[in-house]
Structure formats: structure tokens, C-alpha cells
Amino acid sequence: DVKVTQSSRYLVKRTGEKVFLECVQDMDHENMFWYRQDPGLGLRLIYFSYDVKMKEKGDIPEGYSVSREKKERFSLILESASTNQTSMYLCASSTQDSLDSPLHFGNGTRLTVT
Amino acid sequence: AQTVTQSQPEMSVQEAETVTLSCTYDTSESNYYLFWYKQPPSRQMILVIRQEAYKQQNATENRFSVNFQKAAKSFSLKISDSQLGDTAMYFCAFMKYNNNDMRFGAGTRLTVKP
Numbered sequence: 387d388v389k390v391t392q393s394s395r396y397l398v399k400r401t402g403e404k405v406f407l408e409c410v411q412d413m414d415h416e417n418m419f420w421y422r423q424d425p426g427l428g429l430r431l432i433y434f435s436y437d438v439k440m441k442e443k444g445d446i447p448e449g450y451s452v453s454r455e456k457k458e459r460f461s462l463i464l465e466s467a468s469t470n471q472t473s474m475y476l477c478a479s480s481t482q483d484s485l486d487s488p489l490h491f492g493n494g495t496r497l498t499v500t
Numbered sequence: 501a502q503t504v505t506q507s508q509p510e511m512s513v514q515e516a517e518t519v520t521l522s523c524t525y526d527t528s529e530s531n532y533y534l535f536w537y538k539q540p541p542s543r544q545m546i547l548v549i550r551q552e553a554y555k556q557q558n559a560t561e562n563r564f565s566v567n568f569q570k571a572a573k574s575f576s577l578k579i580s581d582s583q584l585g586d587t588a589m590y591f592c593a594f595m596k597y598n599n600n601d602m603r604f605g606a607g608t609r610l611t612v613k614p
Contacts, residue, residue: 418601419602421604426509426606426608428504428506428591428604428605428606428607429591429604430604431601431602431603434600434601436600444601474543476545480544480600482600487600488535488547488550489545489547489600489602491544491545492542493542493544494543
């Protein structure tokens with residue numbers, strides 16, 4: 387089974403701090419994604435990556451950046467955390483081997499910015 | 501851009517009964533994929549069922565089935581013989597053909613009552 391691991395389940399940070407959310411997958415998937423989940427809004431795509439050192443903006447990239455130095459790891463960075471970034475963050479991965487490859491998700495990181 | 505709409509924020513059903521969750525989407529694509537994901541309180545997103553748009557036959561996975569109406573751009577999920585373990589958030593998702601970028605609806609919170 388695919389395992390997608392997010393480094394923290396809960397995280398509390400202060401406004402203005404630099405925050406790193408880490409995600410690692412163990413199935414050699416080419417694609418990796420970061421979503422944020424908010425009540426009534428569902429999952430919204432922040433950034434995604436189809437290959438090492440490659441990144442593409444999703445629907446809500448403002449205030450975020452990402453890093454993919456190795457195939458298995460995709461990091462989400464909040465350069466200066468703000469209270470409106472309090473949310474649940476979900477990492478996902480998928481393979482490019484099939485056209486309809488579903489996403490495999492991590493357990494999420496609930497981030498609170500105070 | 502594709503949009504996915506789930507018009508039922510919350511639903512409930514008695515154990516052993518049948519419930520249908522609605523999903524509509526908007527796209528100009530002719531080939532695409534549709535998915536239903538389940539997110540129980542553990543927060544782990546689990547793929548429930550998927551449907552290829554070019555297939556007319558509705559997908560079925562045990563107690564879960566879909567009613568795919570391509571012309572109406574509707575993709576509802578039917579859960580038969582509901583079980584307590586079906587209590588979760590359910591997300592409908594859309595993915596373009598040959599593009600692993602997935603878009604989600606706002607979700608429906610389903611409660612199965614004993």
C-alpha cells in the first residue's frame with residue numbers, strides 16, 4: 387500500500403513565523419500535491435509538482451511556496467505565517483503510470499496560527 | 501476551470517437504509533474522470549469509487565454505486581445498507597483526462613444513526 391506521511395499531525399505557530407510542512411511518500415510517485423481543507427470550501431489546491439525541482443501553482447498559492455529536492459519529499463513553506471492560514475493541510479501523491487491514477491493522501495496537518 | 505458542487509452540506513441516514521449524495525460539475529472537456537472520496541474522523545482520505553466519463557456503465561464497489569449522468573453533468577453516490585462506519589465527510593472530485601490535477605467539491609458530512 388502507498389504510504390504518504392506528513393511530519394506533524396498538529397502544529398501551533400505564531401504570526402510571522404516561517405513554517406515548514408513536510409510530506410514523504412514511499413511509492414516512487416512522480417506527482418505530489420498540497421491542498422488546504424476548510425469547512426464549506428472543501429479541498430483547494432495550493433501547489434503541485436510533477437517532477438523533482440518542478441512546481442506549479444494551484445488555485446491558492448499566495449502566501450505559500452514549495453520545495454521538491456527529492457522525488458519522495460514535497461515541502462510546503464509558509465514564509466510568514468498569518469492567522470488566515472490556520473487550516474488543515476493535506477499532502478497527496480499519484481503516479482503518472484495511468485491516466486486515471488487516484489490521489490493517495492496523508493493524514494493531514496492541522497495548523498493553528500496565533 | 502472545472503468546478504465541482506456538492507449541494508448537501510450535511511445528511512443523515514438510519515443504519516441499514518440507503519442514502520444518495522449529490523454532485524454536479526462544470527466542464528467543457530469530453531474526457532475526464534470522477535471520484536468519490538471518504539474522510540472519516542481519522543482524517544485519512546480514502547478512495548471510494550471512480551468513474552471514467554467515456555464509460556456509460558455506472559461504477560459499483562460493493563455497497564457503493566454511482567449514478568453518472570454525463571449530459572446533466574451529475575455524479576451522485578448511492579450507499580446501500582448503510583453502516584455506522586460509513587459516517588464521514590464525502591468529497592466528490594473531478595480530474596481532466598491525461599492531467600493528474602484533481603478538483604474537489606465542498607464535501608457532504610454524512611452521519612449514520614443506529
